[in-house]
Amino acid sequence: MTKPATTSERVINAQPLAEHRLSDKTLIIFDWDGTLMDSIGLIVDSMHVAGEAHGFETTDKAVKDIIGLSLMNGIKILYPQANDTQLLEIQQTYAEYYIANSHSTPLFEPIEHMLQTLQQQGKTLAVATGKKRKGLDRVLDASDSHDYFAITRCADESGSKPDPQMLTDILDYTQQQVSDAVFIGDSIYDIQMATALGMTSIAVNYGTATSAELAAQNPTYQVDTPQALVDLLCG
Template structure:
């Protein structure tokens, strides 16, 4: 194995580790439908995945009066929670994380989910003890602001130059750039491979297996 480039590997959650992109997209669309708003296309609804909920809904429903954001957020949560417990990790994620820990990497999560939502997902997946640190959008600035990565590296005593952010959206890659960290993209989530590649990540993985292989050889 080549000399280790990174000490800290930070993962996005939805669309990167958890196969939740389609469900989030449908929940956004259903919430807009409930309030009689124009229903965003699949592409428009999936674009906002990874952002904090308020930022996401502002973009998904641009005609909504800001005073009604809480109503839209409530309807989104209603639809999302209907099938939340049925969402599973992508195949190979559990094994990849176990291997990375065995190799000595610190692992963390930076997500647009709320703290309550991430804790629930970690508990259901049985991954609560896997990550040395986690940061959620309702605790700090939403992506692509670099705060999540700044805070995680300070908390864990790590160097941003030896940190890599892995995610399925341009928001993840832009956050990595803004923070001065490396970025790796996965194209099996919310954003298209072309949009991800345009931001010049270190690598674009088309599957969890491909991602695990690249990390094994290059991280």
């Protein structure tokens, strides 16, 4: 009798078409928060602290739903009643709290080994994130991850997701085609961004969005855990 797959072994919605074969992809592009780094909890806490400091409240689910967007775009969605001055104050309070507590956001346990393995296989690695450049550089330094990535692009350089400009910039820089690349992310905006270019996508269920929310975006692949992502990309 065949042993049933464990959660970490399960891949959902895999489409083994020739144009989607991951072994043929030479450019692997990752979202950061909730995909490579276990930072969702800190993002949610930071937004609650920032909003409440200026008289506004929201829910955990609402905060998770804006992760992936640029910070200011997300704040505007969460607190539409805030004026321009209040929006800037919320952004500043958020940044101060997040920076002060960012030591508590490690990479997911199997991720660094995955990055090393993909490099050894000759893959070009990149990041496309809703973070600002200053924020991404800070966490790249803290996790000693700079050297894994040929290029990283941020929302304040290329526009907020789901605008695909970040992916276009990465393709231009690496001189690779859409068909050479795969994008991995945990939010609906990530999958929408890849879909806008017709790029192969992997949705990860362990970040911001639920499995059902991600499935509704029709990613090429969908996985439950960081280990399942490692197995899919490196197997």
